[in-house]
Amino acid sequence: MKVSQQLLALSCLTLLGWTAPVGAIDGAGIRSFTVESEPSGAEVVTIKGHQGTTPLTLDERDIYPNSYPPEKTDQYGMVTLRKSGCREMNIRPSDSDIANGLSLELDCGQTASAGSNDARSGNTARSVPEAEKAESNSRESDAVASRKLEQLRFLQELLDEGLITAEEEATIRKRILEQP
Secondary structure, three states: OOHHHHHHHHHHHHHOOOOOOHHHHOOOOOOEEEEEEEOOOOEEEEOOEEEEEOOEEEEHHHHOOOOOOHHHHHHOOOEEEEOOOOOOEEEOOOHHHHHHOEEEEOOOOOOHHHHOOOHHHOOOOOOOOHHHHHHHHHHHHHHHHHHHHHHHHHHHHHHHOOOOOHHHHHHHHHHHHHOO
């Protein structure tokens, strides 16, 4: 089996909900990005759980996994930073944040208990004007639409290559289109 066919088959299995070893998907177009904070040493949590402390490198699958439990839907695409003595910060990185990395300043002027946010709430610890929130929501919608389009194109390639059946394609297509 050619390398490109192996990658297609591996991606198909991932779309079907089977998990592949991380090393197997390297080079498959998944971008890595850095997360830095001031002060450094903040705990970084994603939908996959504790990732380490800043500064560190994540990849897109750490925040946008192909499959996850339904009860974690609110954490999809969220990065949470926690540091003792600082407010918890929750952020949904945009496409440009992923391309350029995240460099975040934590609010350590108040204790974490005074203004801590729940990671599932989707609220950020920083004050964001309404226009910026609307723009951020628009970018998130664009990113979701772009991701779905990429998945559907890839799915069509798998079908065209004969790596999946029409029935499998229909099942996966429905799942992609139903994702939030």
